[in-house]
Amino acid sequence: xxxxxxxxxxxxxxxxxxxxxxxxxxxxxxxxxxxxxxxxxxxxxxxxxxxxxxxxxxxxxxxxxxxxxxxxxxxxxxxxxxxxxxxxxxxxxxxxxxxxxxxxxxxxxxxxxxxxxxxxxxxxxxxxxxxxxxxxxxxxxxxxxxxxxxxxxxxxxxxxxxxxxxxxxxxxxxxxxxxxxxxxxxxxxxxxxxxxxxxxxxxxxxxxxxxxxxxxxxxxxxxxxxxxxxxxxxxxxxxxxxxxxxxxxxxxxxxxxxxxxxxxx
Amino acid sequence: xxxxxxxxxxxxxxxxxxxxxxxxxxxxxxxxxxxxxxxxxxxxxxxxxxxxxxxxxxxxxxxxxxxxxxxxxxxxxxxxxxxxxxxxxxxxxxxxxxxxxxxxxxxxxxxxxxxxxxxxxxxxxxxxxxxxxxxxxxxxxxxxxxxxxxxxxxxxxxxxxxxxxxxxxxxxxxxxxxxxxxxxxxxxxxxxxxxxxxxxxxxxxxxxxxxxxxxxxxxxxxxxxxxxxxxxxxxxxxxxxxxxxxxxxxxxxxxxxxxxxxxxxxxxxxxxxxxxxxxxxxxxxxxxxxxxxxx
Numbered sequence: 001x002x003x004x005x006x007x008x009x010x011x012x013x014x015x016x017x018x019x020x021x022x023x024x025x026x027x028x029x030x031x032x033x034x035x036x037x038x039x040x041x042x043x044x045x046x047x048x049x050x051x052x053x054x055x056x057x058x059x060x061x062x063x064x065x066x067x068x069x070x071x072x073x074x075x076x077x078x079x080x081x082x083x084x085x086x087x088x089x090x091x092x093x094x095x096x097x098x099x100x101x102x103x104x105x106x107x108x109x110x111x112x113x114x115x116x117x118x119x120x121x122x123x124x125x126x127x128x129x130x131x132x133x134x135x136x137x138x139x140x141x142x143x144x145x146x147x148x149x150x151x152x153x154x155x156x157x158x159x160x161x162x163x164x165x166x167x168x169x170x171x172x173x174x175x176x177x178x179x180x181x182x183x184x185x186x187x188x189x190x191x192x193x194x195x196x197x198x199x200x201x202x203x204x205x206x207x208x209x210x211x212x213x214x215x216x217x218x219x220x221x222x223x224x225x226x227x228x229x230x231x232x233x234x235x236x237x238x239x240x241x242x243x244x245x246x247x248x249x250x251x252x253x254x255x256x257x258x259x260x261x262x263x264x265x
Numbered sequence: 266x267x268x269x270x271x272x273x274x275x276x277x278x279x280x281x282x283x284x285x286x287x288x289x290x291x292x293x294x295x296x297x298x299x300x301x302x303x304x305x306x307x308x309x310x311x312x313x314x315x316x317x318x319x320x321x322x323x324x325x326x327x328x329x330x331x332x333x334x335x336x337x338x339x340x341x342x343x344x345x346x347x348x349x350x351x352x353x354x355x356x357x358x359x360x361x362x363x364x365x366x367x368x369x370x371x372x373x374x375x376x377x378x379x380x381x382x383x384x385x386x387x388x389x390x391x392x393x394x395x396x397x398x399x400x401x402x403x404x405x406x407x408x409x410x411x412x413x414x415x416x417x418x419x420x421x422x423x424x425x426x427x428x429x430x431x432x433x434x435x436x437x438x439x440x441x442x443x444x445x446x447x448x449x450x451x452x453x454x455x456x457x458x459x460x461x462x463x464x465x466x467x468x469x470x471x472x473x474x475x476x477x478x479x480x481x482x483x484x485x486x487x488x489x490x491x492x493x494x495x496x497x498x499x500x501x502x503x504x505x506x507x508x509x510x511x512x513x514x515x516x517x518x519x520x521x522x523x524x525x526x527x528x529x530x531x532x533x534x535x536x537x538x539x540x541x542x543x544x545x546x547x548x549x550x551x552x553x554x555x556x557x558x559x560x
Contacts, residue, residue: 005373012366013374013382020389020441023400026410030403037408079278086275096555098275101282103551107492109499109543111519112536116289119533123292139285142278193391200393203501207523217395224399224506236396247391251384 024240031233048234058235061219065199068130068215072137073145073194079138080145080190085175087146088153105143113140114207121208128210136208137201141194148193152186153179185253192250196243290540297533298328332534342535345513350542352429352514353498356436357490363437364444364489369478371445372452383449390442398435398506405431405507427509435503440496444489451485452478484553491550495543515539 035042117136164174202217336342371382404410405426412422463473501516522532
């Protein structure tokens with residue numbers, strides 16, 4: 001029998017979570033501060049939100065970021081699912097190379113990725129802008145998508161797909177009809193993760209973007225360098241709300257899928 | 266029989282990574298050996314394909330280590346290199362010390378609570394990294410939340426923004442989930458009967474922890490340490506926003522050489538040096554992940 005948590009265990013977990021959440025909570029609170037100063041509470045106000053929605057440049061950056069995020073996450077999820085299938089099931093020769101590339105991307109410092117991708121685009125003469133950022137983000141997030149799908153696929157019962165094949169179903173069709181619905185929650189989670197990472201990336205976007213394709217993190221970064229602007233708190237709070245809703249929804253969907261999987265067994 | 270077919274799924278991802286991941290590194294290596302010229306490409310030497318093999322030979326002869334030579338002459342690069350490794354190393358040790366009790370604590374709860382706690386650890390990671398670091402500026406600045414809190418308690422103010430302390434704080438904050446999760450993964454799977462056996466044989470809870478639980482959790486600690494150390498060594502945003510001009514790190518040097526000095530060959534040479542330093546930890550990380558995948 002596992003003994004319950006001791007007082008020390010509880011304290012460690014509570015302190016850890018407090019450390020992780022305190023800055024976010026402070027940021028959200030101050031996004032509703034009427035005063036411009038961080039330490040002075042000037043009463044509740046939504047003036048920074050109003051100011052935010054009048055900031056055309058900021059809204060433009062949000063639009064670019066969302067488009068880059070959706071496209072690159074979709075690309076990354078497609079490629080990542082293929083890579084996961086190959087890694088979990090393939091006995092092919094390039095397996096080590098593929099796994100190597102995936103894990104190297106995962107830990108590679110972003111400045112190195114950004115610089116190398118920029119040199120690629122310059123070398124092939126692709127003008128920097130929306131598409132170069134999208135391709136770069138797909139490359140970055142492909143590794144994360146692979147890891148998420150791979151984890152689910154490794155525990156997926158392969159016999160179901162084999163049974164379908166034994167009944168005369170072509171392999172690709174068996175995969176699409178049997179395995180894909182089974183791993184769908186993981187694929188959705190992979191897309192969400194890829195999307196969030198793309199939404200979040202400053203370094204790679206800065207290297208590979210061009211005029212007319214300023215993403216939200218790039219915009220925020222230039223604002224932050226100019227000093228603390230309460231509008232940033234407002235846009236951050238909206239982003240946090242959006243992402244938290246998405247993640248919790250994805251988590252619930254995945255839990256339901258898992259529960260159903262357990263019931264079927 | 267069916268194994269061979271699954272290999273086909275690898276074609277697209279392998280091609281993608283070859284084009285967008287492996288090939289660009291060669292371009293970085295080439296540029297680091299090219300002549301220095303401000304900003305815009307093309308950089309000499311270039312391959313003259315019309316001359317065939319002679320063109321390639323002339324290209325190779327034109328490459329030189331002049332840029333690397335420049336790096337050794339300026340103290341700044343060596344300082345940045347050493348402080349990158351020192352800061353990433355200190356950060357990793359701090360993360361182990363802070364992350365371990367948290368991961369261990371989570372593993373002691375009942376399964377349902379554990380799952381919710383893991384979710385709670387992951388959730389901040391989904392919110393913008395840049396914004397979370399930005400939040401620390403508001404906390405740490407001289408007239409910020411931290412000093413307001415200290416003043417309320419009658420304590421003297423601290424001024425740590427734009428110091429290495431702030432950078433370490435930011436690193437620990439941003440990378441904590443990456444340390445807690447691999448540690449938790451091994452601690453959660455641990456067989457409790459081993460601890461009970463040790464205690465039945467007369468071990469105190471503390472010595473049972475040190476002689477059973479801790480040694481068994483080393484693979485998780487190693488995975489977490491590598492997962493944090495490697496990207497932290499090349500970190501840009503945290504030293505830039507929290508470290509001020511005093512804190513030198515390689516990620517920042519690459520950024521400055523590229524964006525401010527517009528010296529692409531120097532940025533490439535620094536990137537290659539960083540990559541060469543990180544290649545061993547990266548390979549170690551890959552070996553470990555491969556082991557996890559097999560089990």
